[in-house]
Amino acid sequence: MPFKNICIFGAGALGGAIAAKLSSSLGADATLSVVARGAHLRAIQCDGLRLLEAGANAPLVARVEATDDPRELPKQDLVITGLKGHQLSAAADGIGHLLKEGTRVLMILNGIPWWYFHRDQQSGHAELQFDELDEGGKLWHLIGPHRVIGCVAHQGAEVSSPGEVKLSNNGHFILGEPSGEITDDLRDVEALFRRADIGVKLSSRIRDDIWSKLMGNASFNPISALTRSLMSEMMADAALSDQIGKVMKEVKAVGEALGANVGMSVEQRLEQAQQIGPVRTSMLQDLLAGKSLEITPLVGMVVVLGRLAAVPTPVSETMLALVSRLDRENCRADM
Ligand SMILES: NC(=O)C1=CN([C@@H]2O[C@H](COP(=O)(O)OP(=O)(O)OC[C@H]3O[C@@H](n4cnc5c(N)ncnc54)[C@H](OP(=O)(O)O)[C@@H]3O)[C@@H](O)[C@H]2O)C=CC1
Numbered sequence: 300m301p302f303k304n305i306c307i308f309g310a311g312a313l314g315g316a317i318a319a320k321l322s323s324s325l326g327a328d329a330t331l332s333v334v335a336r337g338a339h340l341r342a343i344q345c346d347g348l349r350l351l352e353a354g355a356n357a358p359l360v361a362r363v364e365a366t367d368d369p370r371e372l373p374k375q376d377l378v379i380t381g382l383k384g385h386q387l388s389a390a391a392d393g394i395g396h397l398l399k400e401g402t403r404v405l406m407i408l409n410g411i412p413w414w415y416f417h418r419d420q421q422s423g424h425a426e427l428q429f430d431e432l433d434e435g436g437k438l439w440h441l442i443g444p445h446r447v448i449g450c451v452a453h454q455g456a457e458v459s460s461p462g463e464v465k466l467s468n469n470g471h472f473i474l475g476e477p478s479g480e481i482t483d484d485l486r487d488v489e490a491l492f493r494r495a496d497i498g499v500k501l502s503s504r505i506r507d508d509i510w511s512k513l514m515g516n517a518s519f520n521p522i523s524a525l526t527r528s529l530m531s532e533m534m535a536d537a538a539l540s541d542q543i544g545k546v547m548k549e550v551k552a553v554g555e556a557l558g559a560n561v562g563m564s565v566e567q568r569l570e571q572a573q574q575i576g577p578v579r580t581s582m583l584q585d586l587l588a589g590k591s592l593e594i595t596p597l598v599g600m601v602v603v604l605g606r607l608a609a610v611p612t613p614v615s616e617t618m619l620a621l622v623s624r625l626d627r628e629n630c631r632a633d634m
């Protein structure tokens with residue numbers, strides 16, 4: 300059944316971009332709402348959600364129903380989360396309020412998601428859960444991995460000012476069921492995105508896409524935060540891109556040891572990164588905004604899963620120690 304009531308929970312950079320685009324394409328029989336907070340929420344409520352697409356001069360302005368209290372909203376057919384991985388557990392109760400039988404939850408996430416091993420037939424670890432990603436199993440129990448549609452974002456975006464999101468490229472989102480099936484729900488989301496001019500691809504092996512993307516995020520994101528560098532600055536620095544390549548090699552080895560087919564070589568992934576240009580990674584954006592960093596799904600889990608698969612990850616361990624320290628200092632500076 301096509302989705303009629305849609306809520307974007309965490310309408311930040313990517314969630315905000317999707318909300319703005321969907322709002323201009325949904326029919327009169329559909330509803331769209333967003334859950335946001337703070338100054339960003341107030342700006343959306345007063346002036347609308349503004350989206351500046353790559354290369355556009357004028358923003359698309361979307362008037363959307365916005366709240367910080369999901370209990371004010373009705374049950375939804377589709378919830379799209381745009382939260383960072385480390386913000387999900389705290390939002391689990393709120394997301395839970397929006398769910399009814401059959402609600403699907405599309406989770407835009409970098410790194411290893413909490414549901415990774417649900418219906419996984421590649422690794423020999425089906426249904427394994429990690430407290431590091433899902434404290435006390437809250438997400439598993441309140442949302443349930445059976446509702447999840449996996450999503451890998453090849454789209455750069457930033458909240459440029461309260462109420463405003465800026466896209467850095469014309470990217471796309473890869474969507475896949477944990478089971479690998481190409482279901483009617485997946486096709487319905489694909490149609491929804493296409494109508495809204497959002498780039499989309501379907502995958503029957505979403506874990507492969509997760510690992511290919513993670514080769515970049517486990518390396519670019521912590522190094523960009525540690526050195527306060529743009530993507531283009533890191534790629535132009537031979538010593539940094541050498542370290543990036545070493546992390547990529549570890550990530551690929553861990554993914555493959557867990558049964559993923561990480562099609563891309565380190566050289567190809569580095570080449571892809573060259574094309575991204577003068578972009579601040581999402582981790583650097585958070586560092587500069589004094590927010591806590593999304594470390595566990597992107598860096599910590601490479602180390603954890605490396606141990607599970609008996610693959611050494613010494614460079615990722617160093618990244619983890621350094622960026623965790625940076626995060627603690629950054630949060631302390633905010634107090
Ligand atoms: N930005 C990018 O270019 C890319 C991001 N990604 C990945 O996509 C995911 C989303 O990232 P991104 O779009 O950058 O995230 P953002 O940080 O821009 O957006 C998250 C939003 O959710 C809000 N939020 C957090 N918790 C709650 C809550 N309980 N109630 C209401 N609002 C809440 C945050 O508010 P607050 O700011 O107050 O915390 C923020 O506005 C991440 O996993 C990221 O790694 C992937 C590819 C590129």
Ligand SMILES: CC(C)(CO)C(=O)C(=O)O
Pocket residue numbers: 409452453454455515516519520575578579580581582
């Ligand atoms: C590195 C980048 C920009 C690639 O899209 C990204 O995924 C992020 O900022 O988290």
